[in-house]
Amino acid sequence: RSAVLLVFFSLVVVLNASVIGVPESDTTLYEGELFTCRKSGETIQKAMVNDDFCDCQDGSDEPGTAACSNVITLSSYEVPHQKGFYCQNKGFKPSFISNSFVNDGICDCCDGSDEYNSGINCEDTCKEKGKEELQNVMQEIHMHEEGAKHKLTMIEEAKQLRPSLQRDLDLARIKLDELREKLVELQAKEEKAKGINDLAVEVHDDDSDDYIREDEEADDEEKMIRRADPERISQRRQFEEKYGMTTQDAKDEYKAAKAEVKTCNKGIKDEETRVEQFEKLLNTEFGPDDEFLPLRGQSISTRAGGYNYELRVFESALQGSTSLGNWNGWKEKNTKMSYTGGKRCWGAGDREAEVTVVCGITNTLSQVDEPSTCSYTMVLQTPAACSLEHAAALRLAYDLAADEEILDIDDQGNAKNFGWFF
Template sequence: MQYPIVIAVTVWLSGYVDSRKIRGISLAYRRFYKEKPSFLCIDGSKLIPFTQVNDDYCDCLDGSDEPGTAACSNGRFYCTNLGFRPYYIASSRVNDGVCDCCDTSDEYNSQTRCNNTCRKLGQKERAEVENQIRSMNEGLHLKRQLIKDGINMWQEKQNQLKDLKMASERLQRKLETQRKAKQKADTDKDTLTGLQRLKALAVPRNPQAAATSPLSVFQALDANGDGSLTAEEVQAGVAILEDKTRSLTHAEAIDLLGGFGQVGFSGFQETLLWDRLRTGDGLEVKDGPKMKPHEPDSEAAVEAAVQAAEDATADLKKVEDALEMMKLEIRDLEEALSADYGADKEFMYLQSQCLELTVYEYTYTLCPFNQVTQRNSQGEQTIVLGKWRSWDGPPGNEHSKMKFDRGEPCWQGPTRSTLVTLTCGTETVLRSVKEPSKCQYVMELQTPAACQPLTPRRSVHSEL
């Protein structure tokens, strides 16, 4: 009663063993190659006798009946490569005299003698992976410091911008004061030069006319000869005819000057004071040494007024230039602070750096967040290969690529542009520059700021 069971187990094991003898298949596909009377092509297109599997003749359209031979043009041979990575090769490379699988399984029926190199390759790859992990960890450590530095730089620029804006407001107020000072200096200059011209033109026909001319009266009252008449000078120089012992009050003097505390010569002629002195209506210019008509040094006064006006103009220009320079600094700072330096400001440190790389006769300069240039070996010509536009990485990793466009136009070609790929490394260095298509450049920038923590990946079969 036990014989049927033994026979069944033997047949099953025989089928399993035979399926393992089929060359060029992976463990995941062995279920399709268990020996049966017939074989169904994996794409389901054809059913053939199992004896036609790996018979060096292609029966299935998908080439699945010949995984271990070169019969099918679209076939694939699976290299197991114990100790290294398994991979597929084109079935046309099976038994072609060249060892493609490191475990030599692809040359099972050729005269080529191959050595199994899978162990060495695996050791080498594992060492490279360890070095990458070590470099990644070191880069992440440096990145954490860059984040701290970036945040500090950001705050410093914010504070600097705040201080500049406050200084700009102070300069704006100073500018308004300086403008008023210049306006007054210009008015004083015009008044004195006008008086000088009037004096030159005023040639009276007789002494009495000279005594009663507005210019002579104005000069008599202008005790300090500054070209303006104040309420104090009116009080000191004008007498009341009815009571010469009484002096004008300050309020009366201001009323006589039209409500102003100070007037120039042109304004004097429109005042009540001149009108009453001219008609003799209760007022006269006092006699005596102190009230004697004063003859100021007109030329010296005019020169002083002209110099004062020029000084006021120069001072105003200095304030205007300083304010304009400060506005440019504020604009540059605002532009710098508006850029995207990463979620944690890790790329902030690149804002003030430029990196160079010489390739053959050209030197390339990358200034992140600014522009990319190319200079020939003689340094005679510098060409702009692009100006900073934006980050251009894929969704979820936007900060992996930098886009620079609007460069100088090419001769009979497009406008130059550059795409910079950022890779993880312990140094900040420009690694490579290429021009895959006309006037379209690609660069690799290595920086710790581009390092990302390794995330576990799901194992994926290479054949799926």
């Protein structure tokens, strides 16, 4: 009997000290004999708060019960703070759950506070959860701190790469100008050769029935006589004397001139593509200190689902030899890459890939998935995405000494041991 009274007394103290389901910062809203509904504005008696009956239109009088769960929802209940039932979760971190979860027989808060009146005895798992989270935080801190060291090397490398790329662009532009000037000369040469060729065709390729081409084999006496026609011989001789070449040579020269123009045009198109690529590359966002620049063109591979995947950073993504797309810019600045225009996929359009970039001590590719047909996702771990500022913020938030070596992890970021914490 005394034990029952003690439990009852403790519950009364808790209820009087604070309002169930409300964070400490909001308890002042529930002080006094009257309560003003937080959104809808009605005024009710304090005794009507958490009485398991919905009195306020906005449901704010029942933060600690499920009575207004059809009104108080995580997605629509607008209050200055987060929504739902507040779990204090001492030893871990506070959280909010939907009011419909309160006293439903399932332990949702790690401290079990959501089941205060269901008869369920919830084990307090907050300390274990806190320990697990701290382990993850320690791992993340070390990942960023170690990765940032490699990032400095990448930044130094980028300082050399950018001027080099600019020189390559300048040289490509010079070569493009030279090719365009050469094309003008070759076109003039082609036009001249064409004029001579046209005359040669009249002499060399006469379509009349009595003419036999010079390269045609004469298999009877009549054809030999026609080939030896004095007038035709005279025309060919005059052509050779005037142009210094046979009619066949004239045709061959025109053919060669056309080929030179075609080759030059192809060279111009190729060089225009190079110039465009260099310009696009130099205008690409590579981070505040160009830390992502050294990744350009690097091939990073992995195997998933029976396929080989290859990411040529800032260039293309492949599944085996099948294109998953070419670099199309950042979908989210320095965090998500977009590769589009891959090989056509039946019924789903062109293949594409989205690459999420996260901190890693080495450059690795992982977590390849195909969430929808021919649309792929993968994760690129790289030191370029690591941040000392992020590590420092985590140390501050979790009160971890800035100069304390807290974790030992391998190149993939997996913990090998956990130092002082364990």
